[in-house]
Amino acid sequence: MLQICCKNNNIIKSFPIGSSLLDIYNGFNLDIPYGPVSAKVNNKVEGLNYRAYNNKDVEFLNILSSSGMRTYVRSLCFVLCKAVEDLYPDGSIVLEHPVSKGYYCDLHIGREIGLDDVQRIKKRMQEIIEEDIPFHRFECQTTEVVELFRKKGMMDKVKLLETSGNLYSFYYTLGDTIDYYYGSLLPSTGYIRLFDIVKYYDGLLLRVPNRQNPDKLEEVVKQEKMLDVFKEHRRWNQILGIGTVGDFNVVCNNGHATDLINVSEALQEKKISNIADEIYNRGKNGRGVKLILISGPSSSGKTTFSKRLSIQLMANGLRPYPISLDDYFVNREDTPKDESGNYDYESLYALDLKFFNQQLEALLRGEQVELPRFNFSTGQREFKGDYLKIDDNMILILEGIHALNPELTPHIPAENKYKIYVSALTTILLDNHNYIPTTDNRLLRRIVRDYKYRGYSAEDTISRWPSVRAGEDKWIFPYQENADAMFNSALLFELAVLKDYLEPILRKVPNNRPEYSEAYRLRKFLEYFVSVQDKELPPTSLLREFLGGSSFNY
Structure with missing residues (x-):
């Protein structure tokens, strides 16, 4: 048996050696909303299939944490890649970058993407999620992993692993699809509760849950x-x-x-x-x-x-002339406060907007103004004879x-x-x-x-x-x-x-x-x-x- 200290409830319990994090979670009878999706084991994030062979501190994470959201999004990306591979065996997809509160994906299927393609992909993703297919992680010598990806024609992964200098590397499987992901994945596809995929310009936008309220998707913001x-x-x-x-x-x-x-x-x-x-x-x-x-x-x-x-x-x-916004702070006692009662210097209203605009408008009219200097030691605005008048x-x-x-x-x-x-x-x-x-x-x-x-x-x-x-x-x-x-x-x-x-x-x-x-x-x-x-x-x-x-x- 081994001792696990659960940081979520500060309780220590004994578990059989080799217990998975999922076994440990169930053993503590925890009920974390929107979780668990991963866990910190001795302050290193691991997937829930990770097995413990020594005494550990464990803190279970949900989708509300940055790390938990990364695990969720990674797993969702794998589901998307598998759906594309299943539907378009000769096609490919590149997960490019976050934009519009989602993830922009470049899909290549030998022709222009239609709305029917997006619907097919979404339907296949939903089927994969409903099948609750496990994500499996395998570790072996890097040369073996490289050869596996080379046979699949995934040269981006071949180059990455060949140049990383590691003796051992890992890869993931989802059914008969193999892939590489940096970081942990969910135990199975059934853990994915909410997603959407929509046509976005000439590509796709993978939509994910809102971090503050995971029952809703992030709103698509025009970017x-x-x-x-x-x-x-x-x-x-x-x-x-x-x-x-x-x-x-x-x-x-x-x-x-x-x-x-x-x-x-x-x-x-x-x-x-x-x-x-x-x-x-x-x-x-x-x-x-x-x-x-x-x-x-x-x-x-x-x-x-x-x-x-x-x-x-x-x-x-x-002739450029720099103006510092910091010099237009209100006097410290007039600074707005945040919800903790501390001065909120990042607030727009920590600035004297009225005075700032008066000076700018005067300058643009061709008038001379005396620029302020903010004294951060005293928290007060000062004037030291710095005059400015702008010319053509x-x-x-x-x-x-x-x-x-x-x-x-x-x-x-x-x-x-x-x-x-x-x-x-x-x-x-x-x-x-x-x-x-x-x-x-x-x-x-x-x-x-x-x-x-x-x-x-x-x-x-x-x-x-x-x-x-x-x-x-x-x-x-x-x-x-x-x-x-x-x-x-x-x-x-x-x-x-x-x-x-x-x-x-x-x-x-x-x-x-x-x-x-x-x-x-x-x-x-x-x-x-x-x-x-x-x-x-x-x-x-x-x-x-x-x-x-x-x-x-x-």
Whole structure:
């Protein structure tokens, strides 16, 4: 017998050696709503078929947790892939990226997709779920797994596993369908309660349950501009011949990492130059952009982007002048409070909107104003004789999380504003059935920056991340489609460069801390990438904002 300490109810019970997590869950007579879907075993997430052979701490997870939702979505993706394989043996499907509160999928069946195809796929998925087919996990030598995928023609997985450097690898089966998934799956298809699949532009949208209320599907949010950005970068990746991490690793192992860095940086610079040209040309057409508003979530690289955009604007004969939203905070005692009674500095209403708009309108009328400076030590606004008057060639740049919120600048004429949304939209896939979450990309950037420049451990950053994400969901993401331009700050090579910085930082998270499971997941994920040294990165690279060595001052 072995001892299991259940963290859900803090009870310790004995179980036979080799008991599965599902046996243990039933043995504790737990009834977790919307679960269980997976569990933390000694702070590492495992599937419910995992068997315990030693004493363990176990915490069962449901779909309301980020980790549990990932398990649910992964399993649903496998059901979709099996349905496509069953219906279109010569077809293929690529699970590309999250968009519109779902997952965009590119289906290739040798002709245009019709509504009847979508209905057939959904019907077959429902049949697979109703059959309650178990997901089986098998582990064997990597060479065997690679050969298995090679015979199936799944070269994306062959390249990934061949370049990962692991002696042993695993694969999953669902009936007679085999696949590879990064992370745990549900015990069987019957655990999937809610889903939908709909036609979405030239592909499919896989819809999933709402995180807060899993009895409902997430609402489809219109994100045409976001989808266009993803597609543009996928086209660039195809030109480079790199769609997956396996492709990337092969190219780097063949000595072409420097070429990838140079091309990726050039593509970003070209995009920034095009945005600057559009802003300049709007002025020539008599519309007169006088205010550039730049928004984006945490660690999206807004600051470096605004500095590089300023250079391109100067090359067009314009004089950019940065305005900091932080200087327009209300005095601290007037700051709104959150539900916990703490000052909510991320709220739009932490800003003095009336005073801010008065100053902007005066500047746009050609008047001189005295700019404020916010003293963060005293929590009070101060004036120190900083006067500003804008002339014909001057253009104001305002960067902040609320920049695209219509409530920020309601009285500024639309023709005087140019709105830009910046985010790290990861376009490389792990393989054709495993996308890389853009939130992981930003979290990894932030862990490095917080550790190097702000004195925070990975544990600190990971623990704060859910509240950061909640603020983004409330104040940033609802307004991203208001942008005139979207800029993808993710670089094709960046996770391979971040890897060597991150691994020692992530290893410092003690395994008795709740944040360990996330640190461990991120560490295992980075193992898929070959390392690329940062010495080839130019000093203007957006990644320098997080790694150091930038020619810009922050």
